[in-house]
């Protein structure tokens with residue numbers, strides 16, 4: 001019912017086509033923002049953690065990855081961030097092969113990685129300055145204040161990280177990532193260390209900012225409800241395993257398209273038609289299919 005079998009679902013992605021290469025008289029080909037082709041990573045030869053990972057991300061899309069510990073989610077994210085290299089496959093952003101990190105891709109990790117000696121304002125200004133070194137002070141400040149306000153921290157803008165709660169620090173990390181207006185935002189379990197109440201509030205805030213800024217997001221989560229709330233599509237990743245036929249690497253077992261209306265909120269999610277079916281489908285995958293080959 002929800003499985004994405006289109007090219008955009010990306011189990012078998014086609015080679016990227018440059019913008020405008022469709023030829024005279026033909027409709028221009030719309031290229032995805034990101035195209036991942038047959039990615040593989042092996043730390044031990046002949047036993048890759050995952051293989052043949054292919055998917056696409058359209059502009060403005062929110063994609064979550066779910067899978068058990070060790071299936072390779074963080075490795076995939078690090079390759080997309082340019083912080084790690086794959087042993088096989090390619091990643092294209094706007095049809096150009098990606099090499100190394102770039103300010104076009106913002107990353108938020110579970111640990112917020114703020115500079116403790118700088119205030120919230122200075123932490124975010126540091127990022128904005130590296131993205132736009134020629135901006136005058138007033139413009140820089142305006143950008144910083146705009147994104148601090150978006151995460152509801154204007155009152156704490158001149159505080160240092162040690163004066164903030166865990167949730168506030170994570171909001172600063174999110175504001176910093178958004179403030180450089182990256183083409184793609186990569187989130188590695190950004191709310192993993194937060195209590196349930198704070199986590200819920202920040203999920204709502206993140207959803208509102210993503211909708212407002214039309215940001216493209218790739219996010220790892222272990223929380224099924226978080227994925228259903230936030231994602232347009234959910235990639236279900238399986239773990240590598242020894243089978244009777246030999247070792248089988250992990251990979252994307254299924255791409256689930258979220259059928260729930262995009263205006264969903266945390267408070268109404270469980271009242272929506274199709275919510276429990278979708279949730280059960282993902283939980284069933286985690287319980288009985290993610291490790292079975």
Ligand SMILES: Nc1ncnc2c1ncn2[C@@H]1O[C@H](COP(=O)(O)OP(=O)(O)OP(=O)(O)O)[C@@H](O)[C@H]1O
Pocket residue numbers: 043049067068069070071072073074075076
């Ligand atoms: N530098 C490394 N050297 C050897 N093995 C590694 C290295 N980094 C990761 N691995 C292994 O690769 C596999 C995938 O790791 P990864 O962190 O990507 O998984 P994950 O799905 O994100 O897990 P988790 O949900 O626990 O964060 C794991 O089995 C891990 O032990």
